[in-house]
Amino acid sequence: MVSDPTLAALADLIAVVARLRDPEGGCPWDLEQTHASLVPYVLEEAHEVADAIRRGDDRHLAEELGDLLLQVVLHAQIAAEERRFDLKGIAEGLGAKLVRRHPHVFAGAEATDSAAVKASWEAIKAQEAAERQGSAAADPLPSPLSDRLAGKVRGQPALAGAMTISRKAAAAGFEWEAMAGVWEKVHEELEELKEAVASGDRVHAQEELGDVLFTLVNVARWCGLDPEEGLAGTNRRFLERFSRVEAALGGDLQGRSIRELEQHWQQAKAAIRAEAQAEQPGADPTA
Template identity: 80%
Template structure:
């Protein structure tokens, strides 16, 4: 049984209780060695991982899983706040106050009697207020606004590559760097595919990797033009592949070694048909 003296003080507010638990983990006297080693930078992979797991739980409609993953993501916020608090920079209260102030300031249609007929109007107001805030910061002696390319470089630095590509694509298009129509985007896709084929045929792996990136970036632009989410699309493909693959494995007793491509393709198509039939059955 744990020594009661080592337990964090109980707090009726669950958020404050979590703060106390994290503070105990970060206590140099008897805290957790792993937690004590963490910095803002070392925690970045965990922030991204937990955010992805939250998204996965949402996509699967699993409330129990979602609650757990949101807790893991909240832990990351509290950990970062604790690290900053130890260095007397800011704390969890400052984070909460800052985002509350921002939400109130950028929602005048809710908190200040302004009008907003629809979500497009809300977004326009948000962008206008954000631009005014940036101008005010510059007037107060803050550094002048950097070029869009510099802003985007900072914005996407911590994002997964595909999400970063969509961010860049949207902002560049809004600034006027855009095709005239979707046909132009498709022409670019075919151009980049041809260049990828040539790079692969040349045997230059570094060049092929660059060209593969160009193909993926252009496909992200197709997604933007069509109003679809490439990350969600790829995640769905991953799930479908694993579902079909598990059925192929089951049909072969878990042993794929030595099987011909014709047999594997036949079982793959059979798995697809089974999944389609299950989805269309009255019981589903």
């Protein structure tokens, strides 16, 4: 019998998921799921966790962390049914990895600041990768940067992966001499996108769109900005303004002229800006 309340709750969750996957009386939807079919849900739940963190909403964050935990338990259950691995093995592997990658905590090594911790972490990861590939003894040279980056960004969203590639490539010396070169590249890629769209070649246009986005990520890196946070903020602002436009028009946007919609859009922007200024300490509510 589990005495720790947290462990007891986790045991209950594992039992619930196992019941959902029980061929005799389980949930038809859960029984149909595979690792591959659940990929969109893993990504969706991770993004919803991030959104709750950005909002500072503890209730929402606790709920979304639960949904993300469900994905971990469900994947472990599917693998256990196929006798490949289970949640116990996942937890043991994670615990061992954390101990191995924190020698300054568990093995008496020195790490005076977070930068030293990060450097040690990356060195240990690289050593582990070499050992897994069986190349540590045969080839003492490190893997090419492109190979390491390919593995690093494989599981990242495209925007985050682009920033990782940009940072690592720049650190290796693949970098513009000045910000002017970055802006020149932005304009170059934008013109190529326009030409590709005009040509009607959708595949080419898709490639050029990616080039524009990747170059804008480089702009973000040069300016010390976070493209993910920037786009998330734009999404929130758009939805807030759009909701006010909908409210002003009674929820009916059909048949409205672009001029009318733009007028309501600007009014929504102004109202939101005024409300934000009024909420600032010391603000003059009559200003």
